[in-house]
Structures are given as C-alpha cells and as structure tokens.
Amino acid sequence: MPFPIKTCIVCGEEFELKPGKPGFANRCPECSEPESESATDGLSSGNAEQDAARRKAIRDLLYRKEI
Numbered sequence: 068m069p070f071p072i073k074t075c076i077v078c079g080e081e082f083e084l085k086p087g088k089p090g091f092a093n094r095c096p097e098c099s100e101p102e103s104e105s106a107t108d109g110l111s112s113g114n115a116e117q118d119a120a121r122r123k124a125i126r127d128l129l130y131r132k133e134i
C-alpha cells in the first residue's frame with residue numbers, strides 16, 4: 068500500500084509520509100532532524116510554521132481592530 072506523498076515545507080521535496088515517521092508530518096525526514104543546518108542552510112529560516120502562526124495571529128489582531 069503506497070504511503071501518502073507530502074511536500075516538505077522546508078526544502079520543497081516530495082516524500083512519503085510513513086506511519087510513525089519522526090518529526091513533523093509536513094517535513095521530509097532530512098528536514099525533520101533538529102538543527103540540521105546543512106540541510107536547510109540558506110533555504111529557509113526553518114521556522115515556516117512559526118512564521119505562519121505569527122502571520123495568522125497578526126491578521127487576527129488586525130481583523131479584531133477593524134470590527
């Protein structure tokens with residue numbers, strides 16, 4: 068049975084999301100390793116989830132101000 072194919076949010080590579088895969092479900096095994104600077108060097112801050120969460124929080128604040 069094939070595993071679902073996911074796209075890594077860090078490096079953009081597609082990978083198989085295997086049950087019990089360690090790390091994040093939206094990161095490939097290589098990028099799931101903590102502080103693997105060599106794998107993500109120059110590609111991303113490595114905090115895409117944090118950035119997205121922060122952006123959402125800011126948007127929520129803006130909406131609240133408008134209403």
Ligand SMILES: [Zn+2]
Pocket residue numbers: 075076077078079080094095096097098099
């Ligand atoms: Zn990756």
